[in-house]
Amino acid sequence: MLLIVCFVMGVANFAMHKAVSESGHPFVEETKRYFSPHFRPYGSYAIELALLMGALWFAHDGSLAVALTYGVYTGINAVATWLLLSGRT
Structure with missing residues (x-):
């Protein structure tokens, strides 16, 4: 069950x-410039x-x-995504 939950969180x-x-x-555009050369x-x-x-x-x-930690990571990603896409940052 943990494997399925982690997979679904990974897709998200x-x-x-x-x-x-x-x-x-x-x-995000600034970050892309950091990763692009490499x-x-x-x-x-x-x-x-x-x-x-x-x-x-x-x-x-x-x-x-680890599954709970990955869940927390997914939650933080969700909040950051919401902040960036809603224009609150």
């Missing part, structure tokens, strides 16, 4: 990541994938603490 994280990446927000154009997605793979690995082993 990638969806939020894409929405923010395509938002055109000045902070990992064109998907460097931030690689980091997101690494986090998801780690969470899935530990969830497969039954680690509730």
